[in-house]
Amino acid sequence: MTPTPIFVASIGTGGVGKAFLAQLAQLHTRLSRQTPAFDIRLILLRRSSSQVLTKDYSNLGFDIQLQSGASQVTEWPEVVKFLSSAPGKVVLVDNTASAEVGEWYPEFLKKGINVVTPNKKAFSSSQELWDKIQAASPGKVLHESTVGAGLPVLTTLNDLIDTGDKVKTIEGVFSGTMSFLFNSYMPLGGSAEGGFGGEVFRAQKLGYTEPDPREDLNGLDVARKLTILARICGLKVASSQAFPVESLIPAELEQVSSEDFVKRLPEFDSVMEKRKKAAESEGKVLRYIGKINVSKSQLEVGVKAVEKSHPMAALKGSDNIICFTTERYGELPLVIQGAGAGNDVTAMGVLADLLRIARMG
Amino acid sequence: MTPTPIFVASIGTGGVGKAFLAQLAQLHTRLSRQTPAFDIRLILLRRSSSQVLTKDYSNLGFDIQLQSGASQVTEWPEVVKFLSSAPGKVVLVDNTASAEVGEWYPEFLKKGINVVTPNKKAFSSSQELWDKIQAASPGKVLHESTVGAGLPVLTTLNDLIDTGDKVKTIEGVFSGTMSFLFNSYMPLGGSAEGGFGGEVFRAQKLGYTEPDPREDLNGLDVARKLTILARICGLKVASSQAFPVESLIPAELEQVSSEDFVKRLPEFDSVMEKRKKAAESEGKVLRYIGKINVSKSQLEVGVKAVEKSHPMAALKGSDNIICFTTERYGELPLVIQGAGAGNDVTAMGVLADLLRIARMG
Numbered sequence: 001m002t003p004t005p006i007f008v009a010s011i012g013t014g015g016v017g018k019a020f021l022a023q024l025a026q027l028h029t030r031l032s033r034q035t036p037a038f039d040i041r042l043i044l045l046r047r048s049s050s051q052v053l054t055k056d057y058s059n060l061g062f063d064i065q066l067q068s069g070a071s072q073v074t075e076w077p078e079v080v081k082f083l084s085s086a087p088g089k090v091v092l093v094d095n096t097a098s099a100e101v102g103e104w105y106p107e108f109l110k111k112g113i114n115v116v117t118p119n120k121k122a123f124s125s126s127q128e129l130w131d132k133i134q135a136a137s138p139g140k141v142l143h144e145s146t147v148g149a150g151l152p153v154l155t156t157l158n159d160l161i162d163t164g165d166k167v168k169t170i171e172g173v174f175s176g177t178m179s180f181l182f183n184s185y186m187p188l189g190g191s192a193e194g195g196f197g198g199e200v201f202r203a204q205k206l207g208y209t210e211p212d213p214r215e216d217l218n219g220l221d222v223a224r225k226l227t228i229l230a231r232i233c234g235l236k237v238a239s240s241q242a243f244p245v246e247s248l249i250p251a252e253l254e255q256v257s258s259e260d261f262v263k264r265l266p267e268f269d270s271v272m273e274k275r276k277k278a279a280e281s282e283g284k285v286l287r288y289i290g291k292i293n294v295s296k297s298q299l300e301v302g303v304k305a306v307e308k309s310h311p312m313a314a315l316k317g318s319d320n321i322i323c324f325t326t327e328r329y330g331e332l333p334l335v336i337q338g339a340g341a342g343n344d345v346t347a348m349g350v351l352a353d354l355l356r357i358a359r360m361g
Numbered sequence: 362m363t364p365t366p367i368f369v370a371s372i373g374t375g376g377v378g379k380a381f382l383a384q385l386a387q388l389h390t391r392l393s394r395q396t397p398a399f400d401i402r403l404i405l406l407r408r409s410s411s412q413v414l415t416k417d418y419s420n421l422g423f424d425i426q427l428q429s430g431a432s433q434v435t436e437w438p439e440v441v442k443f444l445s446s447a448p449g450k451v452v453l454v455d456n457t458a459s460a461e462v463g464e465w466y467p468e469f470l471k472k473g474i475n476v477v478t479p480n481k482k483a484f485s486s487s488q489e490l491w492d493k494i495q496a497a498s499p500g501k502v503l504h505e506s507t508v509g510a511g512l513p514v515l516t517t518l519n520d521l522i523d524t525g526d527k528v529k530t531i532e533g534v535f536s537g538t539m540s541f542l543f544n545s546y547m548p549l550g551g552s553a554e555g556g557f558g559g560e561v562f563r564a565q566k567l568g569y570t571e572p573d574p575r576e577d578l579n580g581l582d583v584a585r586k587l588t589i590l591a592r593i594c595g596l597k598v599a600s601s602q603a604f605p606v607e608s609l610i611p612a613e614l615e616q617v618s619s620e621d622f623v624k625r626l627p628e629f630d631s632v633m634e635k636r637k638k639a640a641e642s643e644g645k646v647l648r649y650i651g652k653i654n655v656s657k658s659q660l661e662v663g664v665k666a667v668e669k670s671h672p673m674a675a676l677k678g679s680d681n682i683i684c685f686t687t688e689r690y691g692e693l694p695l696v697i698q699g700a701g702a703g704n705d706v707t708a709m710g711v712l713a714d715l716l717r718i719a720r721m722g
Binding site: 026348 | 470512516528677680698720
């Protein structure tokens with residue numbers, strides 16, 4: 001049997017993009033040792049300022065550097081045309097965090113170009129774009145890594161729904177940064193000393209936050225992930241700002257420099273300290289949680305006191321945890337837990353999606 | 362677009378078989394409300410003593426009872442012939458626990474008949490049968506529900522392997538009965554009163570054990586699941602009896618009646634009590650654990666003392682938990698947790714596999 005050619009266009013050459021190409025190269029090597037089902041060919045590599053492509057749809061090779069022989073980017077309609085003319089199945093892999101690329105998904109899908117991506121933007125902006133993407137065919141779109149990176153979150157949710165289970169609630173810790181901060185600030189069983197501001201400083205030093213920690217503390221990343229999960233459950237969510245999201249940035253520090261922000265944050269420690277004491281007195285711990293109540297169409301994101309016996313309380317490091325309570329998984333939730341960020345695990349989710357598309361009819 | 366016909370043959374009409382047909386019926390109803398991608402047709406329903414089939418490959422309907430119009434079972438070669446002559450994609454769904462059906466998988470697969478099943482027998486008996494099944498094509502075989510029922514265990518393990526991660530260890534609690542027994546006998550944080558024998562009695566009364574609890578306490582069910590996981594990781598495992606499995610049945614009670622077994626088990630409480638005290642003195646709890654060390658090719662099943670901070674210690678009810686430690690999920694494992702037994706969640710895993718096959722090219 002001749003292996004089926006799979007034409008891959010990879011957009012974005014940041015951390016995830018590089019990890020993805022490295023995994024693709026390894027896959028290619030593994031496949032070449034057996035009778036391969038697929039012949040994966042990289043036919044376009046692109047970032048915001050430059051690109052390289054093979055007009056004859058041969059393989060660029062997976063160790064290609066964008067510097068050598070790269071030309072200026074072509075307009076998106078030309079990319080659509082180039083990809084849709086490939087002699088076989090095409091997968092656009094969007095490893096950017098660009099909203100602009102996301103807006104083109106419906107066009108790609110309509111032309112039969114499949115899309116796999118860890119880019120949350122297209123799925124968490126307007127409901128209108130979401131609906132357009134869902135309605136566009138015959139191309140297929142998979143985006144496991146938009147929530148919990150490589151953890152099997154969307155695959156599991158889709159299996160629950162496809163097999164007729166009724167999802168009642170989804171709740172969890174969806175941010176590695178928030179997980180790290182609260183697991184350190186209020187560990188299960190242990191006694192924490194430092195204030196919340198100090199934890200943010202420490203997390204920043206250890207590389208667990210964005211360069212400006214406010215990008216994590218505003219809760220918007222969690223809100224985007226929750227929006228995606230809720231829409232998969234069939235809820236209409238106008239945008240990721242259409243429901244209550246608790247920001248942990250004191251109003252006074254919203255406009256200061258990022259250096260000043262981290263320096264001055266401990267001035268506000270008493271606010272979180274009060275909540276910590278209240279939780280302690282109830283035998284609970286604080287966690288930064290996203291929760292969807294599907295039957296009530298409610299989403300909310302913020303700091304909550306949770307029972308010490310709940311899996312969310314026992315979280316460690318910067319792990320994510322996602323708990324599905326459904327009709328079938330009723331008494332105790334179906335729980336998925338593990339690293340929810342990082343280039344390798346994100347790229348893994350993207351590659352697993354690519355393989356799923358490759359195997360589809 | 363005309364929906365693709367998917368011809369389904371369902372073997373076994375016990376609890377899982379019934380739940381599967383009910384879910385299939387609901388799926389059919391849901392699909393009929395939209396433009397369906399698939400036209401699912403039940404063309405054979407069979408149990409050990411009787412069967413009903415449609416010679417013209419039309420749909421039997423999903424509410425069919427085997428009593429009405431059922432005829433005697435035909436020989437397996439005839440079933441192979443009937444199914445392989447269907448005008449489209451065929452899926453044999455084996456909802457039995459029969460070793461005999463499992464031995465026929467290679468023949469079905471060779472004729473292009475796909476197999477989905479929660480039946481552990483074929484995958485956990487000889488390595489030879491496993492190898493035959495893996496080598497057989499063009500039919501595809503999926504068996505998510507053989508480990509952890511509907512929990513995404515095999516899907517996740519396959520994704521890890523397919524994307525090039527290196528699995529180092531897999532450990533967990535793979536038996537709902539064992540989970541219930543030890544979570545009650547030695548709950549995290551709480552103090553347990555009763556002896557181990559009393560817990561077995563209680564679990565039996567609540568329906569958490571087989572009618573004869575020795576079928577759970579011998580550990581063989583866990584050994585079968587571990588064998589399957591190890592083989593997916595590429596290990597050769599001669600059989601599910603080829604590695605150390607701790608039985609919790611006192612030698613003196615192996616031959617007595619099941620009534621006498623439960624009655625006399627408390628006589629042996631001191632044995633487990635000693636281990637409990639030892640674990641307590643180390644600040645640990647006892648759990649019945651299966652563990653695969655992939656790099657060392659080691660499998661073992663038995664009672665282990667685990668750190669209170671480990672997710673396996675915090676288990677509740679009769680939940681299963683499976684922890685993957687890999688190159689990418691290094692520091693903290695990827696954890697999947699939830700109900701690992703029950704007709705509905707088992708059937709859900711089977712139906713999800715069926716849909717995966719339906720979507721494959």
